[in-house]
Amino acid sequence: MNNCIYKGHVARKRFGQHFLHESTIIDAIVRAIHPEQGQAIVEIGAGMGVLTEPVLKRIDSMTVIELDRDLVTRLSSHPFFKSRLNIIQQNAMMVNFAALSAARGQPLRIFGNLPYNISTPLMFNLFRYIHVIHDMHFMLQKEVVNRLVSGPNSKNYGRLSVMTQYYCHIIPVLEVPRTAFRPVPKVESALVRLVPYSKLPFPVNDFSKLAALTRLAFNQRRKTLRNSLSNLFSAQQMAEQNIDATLRAENLSVEHYCRLANLLAERPVSQD
Incomplete structure (x- = not known):
């Protein structure tokens, strides 16, 4: 498969990069997230900043986590983003979200267009920090969202279903066609909202x-x-x-x- 060049950037297959470009989808996602002034907003995988920019039009500052140094350079030199972004150039699996929350003095609101190859391990990792998370909005492979919301006696019901439903109320928000991305992925996507329970329905001791x-x-x-x-x-x-x-x-x-x-x-x- 040939590399896809989008807005001068070569999409890196090893990072699972697929960039949103459909404006109506982007607007719908930002409305669903509903960022408000003063909240501790964190974006995982900021990419080209197509979600970052409309979110920043509603708030003064936010944190973005981006591993690709070429994209970090773009974000840090963007005239609208300058001085408004706290950029963490790191693998999101290695980020201390508890420290981020402590620095802001409040729970985090996390969102992102997650690479398909790390979405499940990343969510399991975020469950370690569930006590400092207010909510999460993620673009995921549609098949993964189906697994998240599935109940018993279903083929889609599995370990991911149980572990996520233990911690969170799960709300599918929006289905997103393949054509909304560049390069076009082989699978359909969907946006899902995960809201940690204030009181666990079935707490476990360990x-x-x-x-x-x-x-x-x-x-x-x-x-x-x-x-x-x-x-x-x-x-x-x-x-x-x-x-x-x-x-x-x-x-x-x-x-x-x-x-x-x-x-x-x-x-x-x-x-x-």
Whole structure:
């Protein structure tokens, strides 16, 4: 595939770069984000600044995270952006969002057109900072958004569904056609809003147990729970949690996974 040159910039495939250019879509995204003066706004993957500029027309300053140094140079030399952007040239996976929030003295409002190749690990990473996040608006592969919102008994329901629904209320906002980007991606996209719960519906005592449990179950999603979780629970123990051991990973609700995670957390730590 040939490199795509857009506005003088060669889109880097390794960074998963696809730049929004459709003005009606850009306007709709900014309206959905609804940035307001004084808020701690953070954009992940500012790119050409097509979302940055209309957001900055509503507020005085914001933080942008951009890994591509050529794009950082563009952003830092842009006459409208000068002195109004706090630019962090870094992989978003390495950014300390808690420190960003502390510097602003308030929770963060995060948005971005996320590269498809890092969207899922990046969201898992952001869950580590959920206590300092007010909300998130992300452009994602439509298939990923479908997985985020899916409930039990669906092919799309998986570990990402459980982990995201544990932390956030999820609202699909806007479907975006492939033609709204340059270069044109092979997949459709969608904008989604993630709003962290002020009070978790099904709190777990040790989140690492939920993470491990869902990984184990969904890595063997074709097996019954009796088989996939046999090293952790007996069929009797599952039955005590109102869980049928003949079901599969995709049949359990978020609440059921949280119950099992808490059961796991209650066990004494082995001294071996």
